[in-house]
Amino acid sequence: MSKYTLSQLINKIIEVEEYTARSILESAKDDAPNILMDFISGVDERVRMLSEVKTSMVIEMTLEPITGIDIDDYLKPITNYRGETGQIQTIEILRHYIKLYKKIMDKVYEVSIDLYNLLYRFTRDATRVLSELE
Amino acid sequence: MALLKEVKEYYGDVELYIDGEFRKSESDNFMEVMNPALDKPIGRVPFATPEEVDEAVDAAVAAFERWRDVPVPNRVQYLFRMKEVLERHKEEIARIIVQNHGKHIDEARGEVRRAIENVEAAIGAAYILAKGEALDQVAPSIDEYVVREPLGAFVIISPFNFPVMVPFWFMPYALAVGATVVIKPSEITPIPFYWVNKLLDEVGLPPGVVNVVYGRAEVGERLITHPDIQGVAFVGSTAVARKIYELAGRHGKRVLLQAGAKxxxxxxxxxxxxxxxxxxxxxxxxxxxxxxxxxxxxxxxxxxxxxxxxxxxxxxxxxxxxxxxxxxxxxxxxxxxxxxxxxxxxxxxxxxxxxxxxxxxxxxxxxxxxxxxxxxxxxxxxxxxxxxxxxxxxxxxxxxxxxxxxxxxxxxxxxxxxxxxxxxxxxxxxxxxxxxxxxxxxxxxxxNVGIAAPMAFYPFAGMKESFFGVIHGQITSVHFFTDTKVVIERWW
Known part of the structure; x- marks a missing residue:
């Protein structure tokens, strides 16, 4: 059974962020819309915000293991898209990213409202990019 | 994930903090402070001499007379500054807790957060809980009211397991209501509070309002039995709490003793x-x-x-x-x-x-x-x-x-x-x-909660031999550091 403390989970999410940004960059065409390029270049800021959550509102519940989710499993489909190019792949990666974050949000709602809010913001931004591409 | 960076590998000799000055102890009795993950020394802690203990108490007693006269809104500004300093340095404090106590970084971060929460609660308490009560016209032309007044200098003895949080269960509340303190952190994990104390120097509290000495039971005993000390707030084992209860009782001191558990x-x-x-x-x-x-x-x-x-x-x-x-x-x-x-x-x-x-x-x-x-x-x-x-x-x-x-x-x-x-x-x-x-x-x-840890704005409760005294730690300790005067007033 996969289990994470909050900081372990955030470290995994940081991996997801970096991996997703790299994967989209690889799959995006030269004429990719600005909104997509902004999303990719926003990874550093997203990582910074995630790291901040890790050290800010830490309470007793933070150390309870979070179970019922396996980030590595979720990363696998993204791995399959890597190396290919084209908008379809970008769309699939973003859909996958949003699906993963919604799943994590459901798990962390009772543990860290800060992380929940951050992921809500990230999925909202990703959804905006997705609708532009679609 | 890489190991987070240690703040320092070695912290040297812990210094006493008396009357607003950090100073090397005159003691020739020092103990090595260890990093439990590495079994490696990270500093040394002195066991303060009886003279140093007395000096710390004298400083707290002398500071009390002026500190109690500082208006409440001014006193609270020091606490706001304290919160700001702790927020700014929270991650480094957490890492030092890990180095000395050994706990997980997340637990250490949680500990610092709870310390900050107590400063916040003390600010609120200064304005709200420390207020008295008044009733108009209890008899013809007579009003009656209660005022809360700080009692004087208190001792805080904290345990090894929460070296930063526990002093903050009491110290900010004492300061908020105009009392002064001598703190004795655990000699096993003295480095985190020593570091915090160094950082808090920036807050600019008047000399003697907070004093810190280190040592074992004999230092604690000297503090508790000092005639100018009003009471002792302690967190630790039931065996020690019971001893302090008896000792403090014999010397007519107030106690707030949070003890062991099963x-x-x-x-x-x-x-x-x-x-x-x-x-x-x-x-x-x-x-x-x-x-x-x-x-x-x-x-x-x-x-x-x-x-x-x-x-x-x-x-x-x-x-x-x-x-x-x-x-x-x-x-x-x-x-x-x-x-x-x-x-x-x-x-x-x-x-x-x-x-x-x-x-x-x-x-x-x-x-x-x-x-x-x-x-x-x-x-x-x-x-x-x-x-x-x-x-x-x-x-x-x-x-x-x-x-x-x-x-x-x-x-x-x-x-x-x-x-x-x-x-x-x-x-x-x-x-x-x-x-x-x-x-x-x-x-x-x-x-449906495994760790029933009360937030700072609730008392940290305890019953039977897990607690000795009447008033509990955290926000209710405002009452521990103060006494009430009832005034029945008539003007002709």
């Missing part, structure tokens, strides 16, 4: 077992079992046993041990070799008493940390309520499991120890939870 956690058959299991893991093994709110005895009722125990054991088996500065580990070392030996001794006692060792955490192999004071999660089954491992505080990651047939039996077991610090129940029945809350003899109750 916390029971009851799981009913209707509980959400998955959630209960993860919650319990954190409660039993978080901080390596070294907290007075840690659960120590798991009591599944009826067929809850088959539902919860396998999940609990499986999660415990999966815990990864390591240095607390590695965010990817789950459990970290005990604070000292002595603590490790004590926990080992209790495991031997459990075996001798006939309990079944389902999970043996002794002598784990921890990659990269061969000399650390590590022990893994340890679980006993077939425990009976009369066994020492069900009654005595082990202060380590040892869970005893006792099966109960009914809620009544579970409550009876939980109430059978001398302690009354905390107790939890996991159930989906409001009626059962209410019944438990009313009948359990413990101060901090968790309902």
């Amino acid at each position: 916390n029971y956690s009851v799981v009913m058959p209707d509980a959400d077992m998955d959630r209960a299991a993860t919650n319990l893991i954190s409660s039993f093994f978080g901080n390596t079992g070294q907290r007075c709110l840690a659960n120590a005895v798991l009591v599944p009722v009826g067929d809850a046993y088959q539902k919860i125990v396998p999940k609990f054991v499986e999660l415990a088996k999966g815990m990864k041990l390591g240095y607390g500065l590695d965010e990817d580990v789950d459990m970290t070392p005990l604070v000292s070799r002595k603590a490790l030996e004590r926990v080992h001794r209790y495991i031997e006692i459990g075996l001798e008493e006939g309990a079944r060792l389902t999970l043996d955490g002794r002598n784990p192999v921890v990659d990269g940390y061969p000399d650390g004071y590590f022990i893994g999660p340890t679980i006993f089954e077939d425990v009976t309520p009369d066994m020492r491992i069900a009654q005595e505080e082990i202060f380590g990651p040892v869970a005893s499991i006792i099966k109960a047939e009914s809620l009544d039996e579970a409550i009876e077991m939980a109430n059978s120890t001398i302690y009354g610090n905390a107790s939890s129940i996991f159930t989906s029945s409001g009626r059962v939870a209410r019944e438990f809350r009313r009948r359990i003899k413990a101060g901090n109750i968790g309902i």
Whole structure:
């Protein structure tokens, strides 16, 4: 059974962020819309915000293991898209990213409202990019 | 994930803080302070001389006369600055806690957060709780009112397991209401509060309002019995609390003594077992079992046993041990070799008493940390309520499991120890939870919460031999540091 403390989970999410940004960059065409390029270049800021959550509102519940989710499993489909190019792949990666974050949000709602809010913001931004591409 | 960077490898000799000055102790009695993951010294702590202890008290007493006259809104500004300094340095403080105590970085971050929360609560308390009451016209042309006044200089003695948080259970409240303090942090984990104290120098408190000395029992005794000290706030073991209670009583001092624990956690058959299991893991093994709110005895009722125990054991088996500065580990070392030996001794006692060792955490192999004071999660089954491992505080990651047939039996077991610090129940029945809350003899109750840690703006409760005194720590300590005057007033 996969289990994470909050900081372990955030470290995994940081991996997801970096991996997703790299994967989209690889799959995006030269004429990719600005909104997509902004999303990719926003990874550093997203990582910074995630790291901040890790050290800010830490309470007793933070150390309870979070179970019922396996980030590595979720990363696998993204791995399959890597190396290919084209908008379809970008769309699939973003859909996958949003699906993963919604799943994590459901798990962390009772543990860290800060992380929940951050992921809500990230999925909202990703959804905006997705609708532009679609 | 890479190991987080240590703030410093070695912190040198801890200095005393007396009358607004850091100074080297004149003592020739020093003790090495260790990093428990590495079994490596990170500094030395002095045991203050009797003269130094007296000087600290004299400074606190002298400062009181002026500090009490500082208007409340001005006093509170120091606390706002204190919060700002702690916020700015929270991560480095957390890492130093890990280096000295050994706990996981997340636990250390949580500890600093709770310290900050107490500063925030003290600011609120200064304005609200410290206010008196007035009643107009209690008799013809007569009004009556109460004012709260600070009593003077107090002693705060804090334990090794929360070296930063516990001084903040009391100090900000004392300051908020105009009292002054002498703090004696644990000699086992003195570095984190020493560092915090250095940082707080920036706050610019008037000299003598806060003083810090270090040492063992003799330093504590001298502080408590000093004729100019008004009272002592203490957190530690029941054995020491009992001694302080007697000593302070003989010398007419106020006491606020939060003591030991043996916390029971009851799981009913209707509980959400998955959630209960993860919650319990954190409660039993978080901080390596070294907290007075840690659960120590798991009591599944009826067929809850088959539902919860396998999940609990499986999660415990999966815990990864390591240095607390590695965010990817789950459990970290005990604070000292002595603590490790004590926990080992209790495991031997459990075996001798006939309990079944389902999970043996002794002598784990921890990659990269061969000399650390590590022990893994340890679980006993077939425990009976009369066994020492069900009654005595082990202060380590040892869970005893006792099966109960009914809620009544579970409550009876939980109430059978001398302690009354905390107790939890996991159930989906409001009626059962209410019944438990009313009948359990413990101060901090968790309902589907394994670590019933009161927020700063609530008292940190405790009953039976887990608490000595009348007023509890955190926000209610405002009443501990003050006394009331009742004024009956008429003007002709």
